Amino acid sequence: MSAIRLRIGYIPLVDAAALIVAADLGFTAAENLDVELVREVSWSNVRDKLNIGLFDAAHLLAPVAVASSLGIGHVRVPIVAPFNLGLNGNAITISPRLFAALESRADGDIADPKVSALALARVVAERKTRNAEPLTFGMTFPFSHHNYQLRYWMAAGGIDPDEDVRLVVLPPPYMVESLTNGHVDGFCVGAPWNSVAVDAGIGRILHFGCEIQSRVTEKVFAARESWANEHPDVLAALIRALAAAADFAEAPESLTAVSTAIAGRLGVTPELVARALTGNLKVAFDGTVRANDRYLMIGRNGAARPDPVQAAWIYAQIVRWGQAPLSEESLALAQAVFRPDLYDAAVGVSPPLGPGEAADGIGGFIGPAFNPADIAGHIAFWRTKRAGKPQLSVVR
Amino acid sequence: MAETRKGSDSSSPGSQPQGGQRDSSLKIAIVDESPIRAAILEDGLREAGFTQVERIAETHNLLVRIYAMDPDVILIDLESPSRDMLEQMFQMSRAVKRPVAMFVDQSDTASIQAAVDAGVSAYIVGGLKKERITSILDLCISRFNAFHRLQTELDQAKDALDERKVIDRAKGVLMKAKKFSEEEAYALMRKTAMNENKKIVDIAQSVLTAAELFK
Numbered sequence: 001m002s003a004i005r006l007r008i009g010y011i012p013l014v015d016a017a018a019l020i021v022a023a024d025l026g027f028t029a030a031e032n033l034d035v036e037l038v039r040e041v042s043w044s045n046v047r048d049k050l051n052i053g054l055f056d057a058a059h060l061l062a063p064v065a066v067a068s069s070l071g072i073g074h075v076r077v078p079i080v081a082p083f084n085l086g087l088n089g090n091a092i093t094i095s096p097r098l099f100a101a102l103e104s105r106a107d108g109d110i111a112d113p114k115v116s117a118l119a120l121a122r123v124v125a126e127r128k129t130r131n132a133e134p135l136t137f138g139m140t141f142p143f144s145h146h147n148y149q150l151r152y153w154m155a156a157g158g159i160d161p162d163e164d165v166r167l168v169v170l171p172p173p174y175m176v177e178s179l180t181n182g183h184v185d186g187f188c189v190g191a192p193w194n195s196v197a198v199d200a201g202i203g204r205i206l207h208f209g210c211e212i213q214s215r216v217t218e219k220v221f222a223a224r225e226s227w228a229n230e231h232p233d234v235l236a237a238l239i240r241a242l243a244a245a246a247d248f249a250e251a252p253e254s255l256t257a258v259s260t261a262i263a264g265r266l267g268v269t270p271e272l273v274a275r276a277l278t279g280n281l282k283v284a285f286d287g288t289v290r291a292n293d294r295y296l297m298i299g300r301n302g303a304a305r306p307d308p309v310q311a312a313w314i315y316a317q318i319v320r321w322g323q324a325p326l327s328e329e330s331l332a333l334a335q336a337v338f339r340p341d342l343y344d345a346a347v348g349v350s351p352p353l354g355p356g357e358a359a360d361g362i363g364g365f366i367g368p369a370f371n372p373a374d375i376a377g378h379i380a381f382w383r384t385k386r387a388g389k390p391q392l393s394v395v396r
Numbered sequence: 397m398a399e400t401r402k403g404s405d406s407s408s409p410g411s412q413p414q415g416g417q418r419d420s421s422l423k424i425a426i427v428d429e430s431p432i433r434a435a436i437l438e439d440g441l442r443e444a445g446f447t448q449v450e451r452i453a454e455t456h457n458l459l460v461r462i463y464a465m466d467p468d469v470i471l472i473d474l475e476s477p478s479r480d481m482l483e484q485m486f487q488m489s490r491a492v493k494r495p496v497a498m499f500v501d502q503s504d505t506a507s508i509q510a511a512v513d514a515g516v517s518a519y520i521v522g523g524l525k526k527e528r529i530t531s532i533l534d535l536c537i538s539r540f541n542a543f544h545r546l547q548t549e550l551d552q553a554k555d556a557l558d559e560r561k562v563i564d565r566a567k568g569v570l571m572k573a574k575k576f577s578e579e580e581a582y583a584l585m586r587k588t589a590m591n592e593n594k595k596i597v598d599i600a601q602s603v604l605t606a607a608e609l610f611k
Contacts, residue, residue: 041475041476041477041479042474042476042477042478042479042480043480043483044479044480044482044483044517045474045479048512048517049512052509052512054509054512073483140480141480141483142483142484168459168481168484169480169481169483169484170481171477171478171480171481172477173477174455174477178456183456
């Protein structure tokens with residue numbers, strides 16, 4: 001029987017690891033699938049080509065899968081996410097100049113996001129007093145954890161991300177250049193771009209994404225719901241291939257093979273990829289390393305299994321930042337995007353999560369435990385600083 | 397998604413001009429890092445009667461420049477990562493102007509597919525008639541395809557030139573090493589290529605590689 005041909009879109013990032021390993025190291029071939037990975041330059045392209053059927057499936061920002069299924073910001077195309085490609089994996093990188101400013105105003109350990117957020121609020125206030133331009137931060141897409149994690153962190157310090165700073169969408173390959181020429185003061189992006197900025201001596205990693213929230217679904221393996229319904233066997237085979245690839249990618253002895261395969265697709269050195277995979281990141285040009293094994297989780301400790309709590313969290317961020325109004329119907333639709341049933345059917349029922357995972361499934365560094373049944377309460381907790389309507393995200 | 401009408405002062409019902417806008421009054425922004433293709437597109441649009449066409453090649457401050465220009469239609473190359481920057485405009489909720497993606501109307505999947513295949517994407521601002529957009533997009537698709545053909549021909553011409561150079565150099569090697577005339581050198585390579593069922597340029601390349609090794 002000849003192999004089933006599939007076109008799958010991706011953006012060259014380390015968190016496409018399971019997909020790249022599955023396609024390039026024989027895991028999809030073992031399932032009799034002939035996968036063509038198509039490199040894309042923008043999330044808009046990935047989303048549109050998935051929506052109109054030019055791709056069978058794609059490596060996608062988890063919040064885009066939710067937004068697309070709800071028709072927020074774009075056409076409504078129901079998407080299913082039966083496999084998480086990666087949890088966490090982002091970092092906030094700032095210019096050495098801003099880092100020095102934060103450090104001098106920090107009341108405690110700057111590696112603590114509570115401390116750094118308050119220090120940032122002081123810098124923002126001082127700039128306002130002397131009528132300086134607001135600080136500008138880059139993030140990758142309106143519907144992304146890069147956007148939401150920056151906002152969550154800033155708001156914890158009392159900053160209104162829509163009023164007090166500028167948040168701009170920047171394609172990842174432009175991040176480093178924009179920091180170099182001063183167009184942004186910092187950014188939140190996935191691997192390998194933070195490390196590229198550190199190695200170039202123009203950026204300092206301030207926080208790992210997992211220090212902001214210990215467990216968020218960053219990228220999903222996404223397919224159109226209609227396609228998934230028409231091709232259940234192909235989808236199950238893909239999930240099995242991805243699960244096997246994720247396990248392989250997490251095994252310490254595979255590090256060289258996996259880093260090399262990913263580096264080949266990304267056009268960077270395997271060493272840079274290995275930093276993200278192992279969670280040992282050089283955070284400053286002087287060689288200071290910070291280690292956190294939660295930095296990027298691929299398949300480990302239930303990372304690959306879709307969790308509807310994560311979809312609810314994403315929806316809560318969409319509402320919190322004014323991208324859509326709150327409705328029970330939308331919440332239910334959002335949660336239905338993440339499909340643990342498809343995952344379980346393909347690979348079998350997973351063991352319960354090991355110790356060390358946050359009780360609410362998210363593990364935010366500040367604020368109440370997340371309760372998917374009370375998103376209104378979640379929003380209300382945060383809507384305290386400013387009077388009036390919830391703040392809407394505005395580009396100035 | 398509801399379309400928001402253009403201009404804060406025209407948001408009241410009935411204040412929009414009747415019968416749509418004239419083509420010549422449409423402001424069109426072209427975001428394309430390829431200056432040649434952008435020029436081809438601009439020429440085409442001007443020939444079709446659109447007088448207000450502006451090219452934006454630089455990505456820095458893209459949104460600021462687009463707000464300043466206030467276009468009715470934004471055309472962007474799908475190969476440009478800057479497309480994601482444009483998507484941020486959908487998030488503007490307080491500003492009155494709000495672009496609506498071309499892909500919002502899914503009724504015409506074939507034309508959307510054609511646009512994506514050609515590599516162009518269009519963002520339109522609410523209040524424009526669909527037929528008008530379709531005609532602009534059709535024009536863009538044909539121009540993008542024309543550019544692509546041009547590029548392919550150029551690449552082929554370049555490849556042919558490169559092949560000629562390799563063959564000429566290999567001829568030179570053989571003429572020197574075996575005291576061949578130019579015709580004899582070429583004939584030998586052609587014969588070898590035929591015998592080995594290879595292209596003559598591959599044989600020529602092998603000659604050059606071998607010559608390099610024997611240096």
